[in-house]
Amino acid sequence: METMTRKQALALLHTLYEAYIETLPYEVFNTDAQQAFRHQVHCAFFILDAAIHKKPVSLCQVCYLRCASHFACVQREPLSLWRNCCRLCLEQLQAQQKMEGPPEERLHTSRSARLLTDPPV
Secondary structure: OOOOOHHHHHHHHHHHHHHHHHHHOHHOOOOOOHHOOOOOOHHHHHHHHHHOOOOOEEEEEOOOOOOEEEEEEEEEOOEEEEEEEOOOHHHEEEOOOOOOOOOHEEEOOOOOOOOOOOOOO
8 A cells, every 4th residue: 555644645535525526416415414414524624634734724725735825716627716725736827827817816815815714614
């Protein structure tokens, strides 16, 4: 078995969850029970993120390995999504031209973006 750190293992789970959610139609989350389950998953990730990173954090939603410091509009098929991202991922996205819109509209520092410091409600 390949050796990985706890942070890498958590990043893998975040990536797997995101890929799974993207395959589901929106209608899957119409019932109260389904929405409650999704909320529980977000809370579980928040608890694991804080336990592994030793403090409540808003992780980069690109690599899930580092704390987010920017909020960027990232091009993804079929939509573009606003994501919390770390400086390294931001630089990679800019180099790959994976950001959308004029610079002043596609990027915010963490001072102007709402980063999670409490469990999702």
